[in-house]
Amino acid sequence: MLGVPEATAPQRRRGTNLPKMGDFNQAVILDSIRRSAEGLSRVELAGSAGLAAQTVSNICRRLLDAGLIMEAGKEASGPGKPRTILRLNPKGMFAVGVHIDPAVTSFALVDAAGTVVESLEQPTDLDSAPEAAVAAMGGQIRAIIERSGVDQLRIAGVGVATPGPIDAASGTVVDPPHMPGWLRVPVRSILQEATGLPVVMDKDVTAAVVAELWTGATGTAASLVYIYIGTGIGAGLILGDEVVRGSSGNVGEIGHIITDPDGAECDCGRRGCVKATCMPETLVAEARALGVLPAVDPQNPAGLQADLAAVAAAAQDGNAGAAGVLARSARRMAGVVSVLASLLDVERVVFGGPFWPPLAATYLAQVPEIVQQLSVTSDVHALDIAGTQLCPGEEAVGAACLVMEKTFSPNAARLLLDAKG
Structure with missing residues (x-):
């Protein structure tokens, strides 16, 4: 499982007991569990996240019911009854990553632990109209999911990494070098229409650095x-x-x-x-x-x-x-x-x-x-x-990590949005 050992894990973010913060708190708990190689008990989660024990218990029950985490045995630590250890369930969530390069487009279906389930590489189609080429990528994504046998309800979304510059707000590729004709191509909306899945898009270098952080390669x-x-x-x-x-x-x-x-x-x-x-x-x-x-x-x-x-x-x-x-x-x-x-x-x-x-x-x-x-x-x-400690050719895994980051990682923007909700 990906993550860093407890002794070397970065300082965890703390949650909030304010009302209407459920999504943020859930992300805090998921992120804490993901980062711990050995797993965490509910008591440890409450301490590290700064949340009330009952809040943590309620969140963990929802995550267990959703299959995103799993109970991994009990552990005795001093007096009292042994604590139940919670770990990330690698098969509880999947994501598809697509890395679009001027030469090669690569695809990867990965589980929540970053293990590649299916992958594919093909020459990037620069001869067809960009919109048609992207729509064909959507067909490949559907085929990869079908071959894998993974329940589509477990697919959190599609992450796309492209050369910059991009218009992140609209999910548009803006005239990347070495890709003639790709002027303001609405990659995100085309892939959402073609796959029926949520799509996250970012620059290739951002996807790479997300993968570094997600896999614990940053130490x-x-x-x-x-x-x-x-x-x-x-x-x-x-x-x-x-x-x-x-x-x-x-x-x-x-x-x-x-x-x-x-x-x-x-x-x-x-x-x-x-x-x-x-x-x-x-x-x-x-x-x-x-x-x-x-x-x-x-x-x-x-x-x-x-x-x-x-x-x-x-x-x-x-x-x-x-x-x-x-x-x-x-x-x-x-x-x-x-x-x-x-x-x-x-x-x-x-x-x-x-x-x-x-x-x-x-x-x-x-x-x-x-x-x-x-x-x-x-x-x-x-x-x-x-x-980098990541293997060459895994750019599509980095793209999939964009989806995992959005799902698991708490951030200030989510906190503010939830506060307004």
Whole structure:
């Protein structure tokens, strides 16, 4: 089961005994149970959530009746009768995740513990009208659910992760790079119509950072920056154990941070933006210009991921040109990391995304030392820099985690809405 051990779990949010707060309190209890690897008793839940014992008992009964949690035996702890331990029921809820990338669209049906039940990858259809392509994704979602045998009443919803920018309020993709014709595509409404399920949509980098938080991969760090290296480069942000999305859902658009004032010209008109100096296609083009990679064969063009992997393999084999391409990229990226870490005063920086694996060895060898030299907080606290612990290719799982986050995680917005209800 996903979650972090009790000893290292982040400080839990506390509930409220005010009237009309049932949904928020239920989320507090669910979140507390989910985060405990060993499970919790009702007495422990009341203490950690700051709720009355009767309130906790009533909520737990509703969750048990709904099948979202389960009783997992009794545990003696001092005098008195043994306490009944409650744990998350992995089969009590499921979610479908869809990750739309310019090259590949991936699907995953996961249970409440994050275990993949069904998955599928297919080339992204950029030839059809975007609305038709998204509607076809809805058909795939229905087929995946049917193959799984999961009761649709147990499906909490569909999470969709797309390249930015997005219009979060309307669930619309707004002219993403490398996806011609996808101008203000109402992805959320199309998928809701096609599947009959609630749909949550977010940027791919936000889905990735939600997965980091949901699976416990963040460890004890309550604040971190996640550098997502995909077809583009973006950043996700967790502050105070909460995912930050920004006013429009587009936090983390870091493409125009300047990393090399003498670098290549960017499409914004300036020079040396991270978008122009560190994106995978830029590194591959630089390697090809240096003769590290052969010229593109129009009859058999290699994919971008295969090309970047070939550059990394050449560097490992001692090719100076390939090693130089990756080293320059690492130095530039270290500048980006130092800016973000100093601005936000985070404890941890995590690299991930589909193009991270070929860069991992060079980046982890060089970036931490450079950032240490540039950091303005190095004398105050250490900055941990690491690669994601999640497996490559699990972006669709991150999208499914968007649904789980909305269902399980208490937040201030829900508290305010419930107070008005």
